Amino acid sequence: MKRSHLAAAAAVLLLALPFAPVPDFWITQLNYIGLFSLVVLGLVLLTGVGGLTSFGQAAFAGVGAYATAYLTTVLGLSPWLGLVAGLGITLVLALVIGALTLRMSGHYLPLATICWCLALYYLVGNLDALGKYDGLLGLPAVTLGDFSFQSERRIYLLIWLAALLAALGVTRLLDSRPGRIMRALNTNRGGGSTMPEAMGASTFRYKLVMFVVAALLASVSGWLYAHMQRSVNPSPFGIKFGIEYLFMAVLGGIGTVGGAFAGAALVKLAEDQLQAWLPVIFGGSGNYEIIVFGVVLVLVLRFAPDGLWPLIARWLPARGRRAVDENAPRLSARSHPEGGAALLDVRRIRKQFGGLVAVNDISFAIRAGDIVGLIGPNGAGKSTTFNLVSGVLPLTAGEVKLLGQRVDGRGSRDIARAGLSRTFQHVKLVPDMTVLENVALGCYLRTRSGTAAAMLGLDRAEEMQARAEALRQLRRIGLAGQAHELAGNLALGPQRLVEIARALASDPSLLLLDEPAAGLRHKEKEALAEVLKQLKAEGLSLLLVEHDMDFVMKLTDRIVVMEFGRHLMEGTPAEVQASPAVRAAYLGADE
Template sequence: MRPRHLLYVLLALLAIAPALLPTRYVLLLDYVGVAALVALGVVLLTGIGGLLNLAQAGFAGVGAYVTALFTTQTDALPGGLAWLGGSPWLALAAGLLLTLALAALLGALTVRLPGPYLALCSIAWGLALPYAFGVLGGHGIDGIAPIRVAGVALDTADRMYYLIWPVLLVVLWAQRNLLDSRQGRAMRALRGGCAMAESMGVNSARLRFAILLIAAAQACIAGWLYAHLQRHVDPGPFSLRMGIEYVFMALVGGAAHVWGALLGAGLFTATGQWLRDTLVRLQWPFAGDGAYGDLGRYGGLDIALFGLVALVVLSRARDGLWPILARRLPLDREDGKVNMAAEPLPKRPLPPRGDIILEALRVTRRFGDRPANHEVSLSAEAGSILALIGPNGAGKSTLLDLLSGVDTPSSGAIVFMGDAVTGRGPRHYAELGLCRSFQQACLLPERSVLDNTALGAHLRGTHGIAACAGHADRREEARLLAEATRQLERVGLGDCLHQPAASLPPGRRRLLEIARALAADPCLLLLDEPAAGLRATEKTELAALLHKLRAGGMTILLAEHDRDFVMELADQVLVMDAGAITVRGTPAEVRAHPALRAAYVGSVR
């Protein structure tokens, strides 16, 4: 069975479910849909973007309380807002605006900070928002009007089902489109480290901010639906504990998969209802009344059970349950076809051969009192290969980090393409035409070789998040994937387009990084130990590729341990020792210089 056929079967079952199931189970499906909407935001935040926000339930509460207040307490609204009263749809718009404003404030405070600052701030928000809801609505707000669509009141579980699930499926479709696009690859790159993402031209702070806003908006819509489904709101379902539970849903279902959010929400909602019903039958004193949606009110047993389930599942299935289930579905999986007839992407004009395109002027980098680089000066000419050699600890990789904007010099200046770029960050270098590989291969291990390479072409696309979510980027996406395929074939990886990057041996991962860098169409290519891990034949093929790139006008700066590889390849060689350049010249001049031997084996007295 093809995946789309299984999807059609699922959609058909969802369409007829209210006619086949008792109201009790339709109501349960309604709550699954609401929870899945919030969990989808957690997937985007945590599983894709590597962010942890425990205030998702609080953002759902904003949507719920805004619509509750606007539809039940019209007389209490300020004069300028009275016109909103009574309309759930206008209340949704108002709730989204308020939610986005709060999420923007949270993002402005945290997205540029390293470490767990978002998680810590979201804990504070998750604790504070329920108290704010209590102030606004006391112990709860009753009598919320039903939503009306085309004059029909959605006042039953069956009717709300046909609003909740279409909304969920549209959001799921849009999020899946987004994650399979240029912008989605950039989002996934955030988990690989901001240095790698920024070196590909990704604005990591802006993208983290956008992810936070999208997830908050999804939670707000879920809260709005929840309020009109329950016709009552109180602070309980929007507490920090519920925020943690939504994270559990995503993790157990599969935090990096949109279908994992649906699976996790279904498991947790059904388990929660079973626990609630069981405690009511046992006359547990904290069980509540057993009503659907009466979440988080049974003495902490729910969160303890869910935590135990998450621990057991994640100890056995680190990526959650969805990948395991997907592998067992009877599907005929076909690798996506790349349209090689797609219009080629425009090429960057290369600078005239012989022009100085990169200069380091007395660059020093200190870590405490220890200089890793000391007053290093160098220049790279267009259309040439410049090589750095030296023993381990000589400062080669540190210098490449400085020259690519990943790190900032303690003193000195760097000029690239005539622009003083010192301290500007790797994204600015990428925009000017510099792309690089890393000493330790920085890849998205679970993504395909093709996806990893297409990430390098990020700056060559133009469509934003909304266009990607709406699948309006199909033509551009075809061009990006075709370019990525050409670069993979160029480095000899054309036979493994759809393999996970993690399945490649170390040497081929180096080649994958080079293909990704070439997909950016750079004028200057920085390579950190590109021959490490390659077999002799692969080194010969890599040398031939680099010769061909140089002949085409590209400039290459590489740091390498393999002296024989460098001497046969480079136009100019710089020998580094103890953070300083001790020898510079042609390969023949450097090979004959006694300082080369001294750098590697020490001087002989």
């Protein structure tokens, strides 16, 4: 049985459970597990995928709960209007809080979410309109026409329908254009902002999207909780529950959708049992379960840092590979300049770090069809020049023109839109994504589907096009046979080729290669050289930074030589090899 079929069978079984003769206690427990899973699914996306730690998800659940409680008990409006209002208020709050906090790094973001959770807890606890710490009572049951969800067995259907739809939406999102960018952001898994920005994506925008989606899922959970309990008070929305939700995510498997349900179920069931047995063992009342959970968390982080779900998943059928239709319609392509046309014009660019001048008035030009090498001894400023041209670093002075348009002063994602793509000195792949998915990242600017379309499954045709394009680029560099392997399992040589395929997937007019042969063995260098010769034959323009002189001399049309951040000379490979100045720069001999 395929894993997708097993998941569908489990979903049907869960939704059919309240109609079976099972104890009411089971239904109550499953209701809480479903509510917790909704919140934890948001943390899977925000923390597990995006690497953004939040302790404030309980507060967003409180917004959903209090919004519907106030509208239904004080204003007498429908619970469905309460849901809409809760989601609207949550959306505004998440956008404001996210805009203020997501630019923070390190421990500042978790601290900010703790402050937000505490602030909401004490705010609702001191407002007369919200009943202070006693809360609001007498919420009406949710109805749909003449059907009431008043009983626990009936609201169970709403809770688990919401949880399963959320799981399906998050799963679809992670396997999509925006999802690939989100998965590339997690610095704990080797990601960061530099590579996604170079692919043309706004990393801050996607961090904000993840924050908002996680907040909305928590808000739905709060709405369901309020109408299940028929009352609200601040207690379930304080920092204690914010920490518990994060604990559920870590325990279950913070980077996996299945881990959200496993963690919620394990914590809820264990908590009930521990609350019954620990007071008997210790001979008195108290929150002893917190001590146990603390010990368990330390053990999980030590021996199963990816959580329990990967251990469970070993016993499930292997995930099937999605077919790639190479006959899918091709993605849109940009128009490229004719051979010999002006492509890149770098004029007297300068980069100064305080009193250090790393790049000092460098100028060179590239025409369409050229392969230009940028060489120099260690510390010559080659990689800094590379980063200035691609927009990773801002210029101190000078100008850069790409296809006749000035691009200096613009970020790397804007320069990527203008037609420049690049690889990196230190390989930047997402190790837990397949080779095909990593290359599909390069199709970002050639596709349009957003987060909502991905979660609703409306992007499948475009996804098929992107995957087909990724496979074509892998076939172009000779790695189609490894398309479905995890990128982190490849050796360094194939990883560098995957980076080139990802850059080619964006259909660039100019490709920048930053030390592509660094760290490669002789055979790997030969394979890379063959790929670059093929690209050269196809008319692709390249700017190449490299230390291996033999590698550079055999590939390039012209070479720019740098020394101590200055322009030393420019010429053909033969002219550079014959230059006494170049020999002096590399060997330290007198000119």
